[in-house]
Amino acid sequence: MVNVYNTTYYENLGTTTLDQLVKRGFKRGEVSADPMKTWVREFAVIRYGEKGDLAAKRLATHVPNATFEMDARQDTSVDLLLGMKWKGLIPVGQVEKPPPYVAPKPTMISVPCER
Numbered sequence: 001m002v003n004v005y006n007t008t009y010y011e012n013l014g015t016t017t018l019d020q021l022v023k024r025g026f027k028r029g030e031v032s033a034d035p036m037k038t039w040v041r042e043f044a045v046i047r048y049g050e051k052g053d054l055a056a057k058r059l060a061t062h063v064p065n066a067t068f069e070m071d072a073r074q075d076t077s078v079d080l081l082l083g084m085k086w087k088g089l090i091p092v093g094q095v096e097k098p099p100p101y102v103a104p105k106p107t108m109i110s111v112p113c114e115r
Contacts, residue, residue, distance in 0.1 A: 001077045002059060003029035007040045008084050017082060020089055024062060029077060040083030042067065047081060049073030061096045062089050 002021055006014035014031040022028050038045070043065040048056035050070070055078045060066050063080065064087070 001027040001029045002055075003077065003079045004031045005034035005038075005079055005081045006032070007034050007038055007081050008086065013082055013086065017080070017086075017089065021059075021062065021080075024089075024092065024095075026059070034079075034081055038081055040081050041085070042083045043085045043087070044083050045069050045079075045081040047071055047079040048077075049075065052076045052078050058098065061098075064090055
């Protein structure tokens with residue numbers, strides 16, 4: 001789930017960005033000004049907790065020039081903070097495809113036969 005927080009003075013930037021992310025398969029979260037009152041001067045910040053590192057990396061494939069910031073949240077949600085230099089998401093055709101999921105092989109344990 002991704003929350004989009006607009007730290008700029010541009011109206012509807014967060015809403016349009018979240019709509020685009022939902023079309024790309026992300027789960028809709030909140031959209032508003034940043035509840036932590038952060039102001040991002042650069043492009044964007046992706047804020048996440050310890051369990052959200054994979055989600056943050058996936059989001060980063062859609063967000064140009066984002067920096068990462070870890071916080072204390074205990075879930076896998078991520079926040080996208082839009083900054084003053086925000087120009088939009090990377091075009092869909094240029095987004096890196098994640099590697100295919102390969103299920104781990106079960107651990108084989110050998111037990112000696114009794115005779």
